[in-house]
Amino acid sequence: MHELSVAEEIVNISRQYLPKENNVHVKSITIKIGRLSNILPDSLLFCYESLIDNTPLNGSKLIIEEIPIRINCMKCGKNSETDHISFLCPNCNSSEIKIESGTELLISEIELFENNLE
Amino acid sequence: MSVITVERKILEKNDAIANEIRHSFQEKNIFSINLVSSPGSGKTSLVEQTINLAKDKFNIAVIEGDVQTSLDAERIGVFNIPVVQIITNGSCHLEANLVKDAYKQLEEKEIDLLVIENVGNLVCPAGYDLGEDLKVVIVSTTEGDDKPLKYPAMFRNASALVINKIDLLPYVKCSLETLRKNALSINPNLKIFEISCTKDTGLNEWIEWLQSHLKK
Ligand SMILES: Nc1nc2c(ncn2[C@@H]2O[C@H](COP(=O)(O)OP(=O)(O)OP(=O)(O)O)[C@@H](O)[C@H]2O)c(=O)[nH]1
Ligand SMILES: [Mg+2]
Ligand SMILES: [Zn+2]
Numbered sequence: 001m002h003e004l005s006v007a008e009e010i011v012n013i014s015r016q017y018l019p020k021e022n023n024v025h026v027k028s029i030t031i032k033i034g035r036l037s038n039i040l041p042d043s044l045l046f047c048y049e050s051l052i053d054n055t056p057l058n059g060s061k062l063i064i065e066e067i068p069i070r071i072n073c074m075k076c077g078k079n080s081e082t083d084h085i086s087f088l089c090p091n092c093n094s095s096e097i098k099i100e101s102g103t104e105l106l107i108s109e110i111e112l113f114e115n116n117l118e
Numbered sequence: 119m120s121v122i123t124v125e126r127k128i129l130e131k132n133d134a135i136a137n138e139i140r141h142s143f144q145e146k147n148i149f150s151i152n153l154v155s156s157p158g159s160g161k162t163s164l165v166e167q168t169i170n171l172a173k174d175k176f177n178i179a180v181i182e183g184d185v186q187t188s189l190d191a192e193r194i195g196v197f198n199i200p201v202v203q204i205i206t207n208g209s210c211h212l213e214a215n216l217v218k219d220a221y222k223q224l225e226e227k228e229i230d231l232l233v234i235e236n237v238g239n240l241v242c243p244a245g246y247d248l249g250e251d252l253k254v255v256i257v258s259t260t261e262g263d264d265k266p267l268k269y270p271a272m273f274r275n276a277s278a279l280v281i282n283k284i285d286l287l288p289y290v291k292c293s294l295e296t297l298r299k300n301a302l303s304i305n306p307n308l309k310i311f312e313i314s315c316t317k318d319t320g321l322n323e324w325i326e327w328l329q330s331h332l333k334k
Contacts, residue, residue: 031128
């Protein structure tokens with residue numbers, strides 16, 4: 001259940017980017033989460049939705065990009081990508097690998113829109 | 119319509135506080151470990167045994183994390199060493215700001231080894247740096263030998279694995295060999311200890327390992 005603490009931090013950071021103009025709103029927040037970060041996207045979305053009620057982020061959408069695990073084998077040199085969690089090179093089975101991606105947990109961008117009808 | 123590029127780590131605040139803590143520990147030459155496991159694997163038992171065997175050799179202090187109670191701190195309290203309880207009020211992991219507050223109560227103490235017992239959970243504590251030098255993960259034989267495969271992030275981030283409750287091996291379906299193999303497939307650098315906290319097995323090697331990491 002650390003999705004709740006993660007959602008709180010997303011809200012805290014995103015609020016720092018809120019525009020001053022009253023007619024500009026946050027349309028979406030895009031985050032990247034690696035497969036190794038132990039975050040359940042559905043649970044994170046649920047927590048996010050329940051936190052933004054009655055805040056300036058109300059109505060915004062959380063877009064989650066899941067980042068696969070990419071490993072680079074130091075033995076055979078091959079790069080590989082996997083969706084299931086493994087730390088062995090699929091090519092030569094070596095455990096001497098470097099993790100190139102999959103541990104991400106970051107906010108990549110925030111999209112704003114102007115509502116001129118207000 | 120406009121897009122702002124942010125590219126910031128979601129847990130950056132925790133990471134920043136953890137780095138502050140790491141800095142304070144370094145200044146005071148404190149070696150610190152973050153002890154993680156499922157509920158009931160024997161974290162507090164290992165701390166008790168460590169104090170028993172080492173409190174005359176070096177100075178130990180303990181920060182206890184618990185969801186609801188101060189029972190673990192009460193167990194450590196009888197040893198007459200500095201201990202602080204953190205109650206997370208339902209949260210499933212410790213965060214750096216909680217440890218920073220707890221450490222304020224220990225600042226004046228002479229400490230060589232600081233043990234931080236995390237909340238019993240093999241998933242959530244993995245992502246939260248507490249400023250510790252090393253993570254130590256405990257698995258007890260009653261949990262089975264597949265745990266490293268099911269909770270890889272925790273085993274990947276740990277420096278040492280304590281296999282606890284080896285006295286129960288005759289009664290459970292758990293192969294030490296498979297458990298070791300699974301753990302090393304996730305993290306080939308894991309230092310592995312085989313321990314029984316209740317039968318006093320394997321503890322000397324553990325204490326020596328701790329001692330070899332002390333900074334003064
Ligand atoms: N047989 C056996 N039992 C043990 C051993 N180590 C701990 N136990 C028992 O396991 C139970 C849980 O031990 P704790 O030390 O409280 O476990 P913990 O990980 O601190 O538990 P939480 O803090 O609640 O997550 C207790 O009843 C211990 O007596 C061991 O080596 N062998
Ligand atoms: Mg305990
Ligand atoms: Zn390879």
